[in-house]
Amino acid sequence: MINLILFGKPGSGKGTQSEFVKGKYDLIHISTGDLFRNNILNNTDLGLLAKSYMEKGDLVPDEVTIKMLEAEVNKHSNANGFIFDGFPRTTVQAEILDQFLSTLKLSISMTIALEVDENLLIDRLINRGKDSGRADDQDRSKIQNRFEEYNNKTSPLINYYKNQNKFFEVNGVGDVNEISARIFKTIDNNI
Numbered sequence: 318m319i320n321l322i323l324f325g326k327p328g329s330g331k332g333t334q335s336e337f338v339k340g341k342y343d344l345i346h347i348s349t350g351d352l353f354r355n356n357i358l359n360n361t362d363l364g365l366l367a368k369s370y371m372e373k374g375d376l377v378p379d380e381v382t383i384k385m386l387e388a389e390v391n392k393h394s395n396a397n398g399f400i401f402d403g404f405p406r407t408t409v410q411a412e413i414l415d416q417f418l419s420t421l422k423l424s425i426s427m428t429i430a431l432e433v434d435e436n437l438l439i440d441r442l443i444n445r446g447k448d449s450g451r452a453d454d455q456d457r458s459k460i461q462n463r464f465e466e467y468n469n470k471t472s473p474l475i476n477y478y479k480n481q482n483k484f485f486e487v488n489g490v491g492d493v494n495e496i497s498a499r500i501f502k503t504i505d506n507n508i
């Protein structure tokens with residue numbers, strides 16, 4: 318069983334690459350960002366709460382994010398493995414994910430970080446914002462806030478997974494298919 322975390326700054330391509338990786342390794346893709354956006358579309362209580370944070374580019378509180386993630390994993394008890402896309406994003410989320418997986422006799426196999434320069438990320442996100450209607454992609458100050466949230470709350474996870482010998486970096490710049498090939502090689506060489 319392969320349980321992967323796709324890691325990286327906002328816009329680094331976690332969602333894009335998850336689509337390729339899930340097909341090749343037959344994994345269930347869980348994107349906390351997509352789950353929140355679905356809740357917003359359906360006007361659920363969770364969506365209303367998440368919206369107030371996401372529109373500013375802030376992280377949604379750990380408590381609700383973790384509950385939502387656990388419920389999603391529990392829906393797929395027969396899975397070959399999971400891709401966690403955009404989760405965990407804080408040390409608390411990472412610690413609880415490890416504990417939760419251990420109750421299912423599972424563990425994280427590896428964390429793959431997509432490395433992309435911030436200036437390039439700003440261009441990608443602003444570009445997406447033109448079509449997607451995503452409020453968090455349309456404003457440079459919100460994008461900057463997302464980077465700050467990443468630097469303050471998410472980047473400590475690099476050492477968290479390095480300490481477990483589970484952290485691998487992949488160059489996230491270039492053609493989408495080339496990047497997938499780099500990810501596949503990293504998985505195949507280290508799993």
Ligand code: B4P
Pocket residue numbers: 325326327328329330331332333334349350351353370371374375376377378382402403404405406410441442444445453463489490491492493496
């Ligand atoms: P997410 O939905 O996770 O999204 P993301 O970080 O913006 O993007 P991702 O890295 O997946 O990039 P993508 O492939 O889409 O988070 C949104 C918000 O949800 C967060 O800010 C937070 O508020 C909340 N949230 C989510 N998870 C949370 C958690 N665990 N805890 C708390 N809050 C949470 O690619 C971006 C763009 O680049 C696309 O337009 C794509 O087409 C383009 N692109 C991709 N690869 C490219 C390439 N190689 N070259 C050129 N363009 C490329």
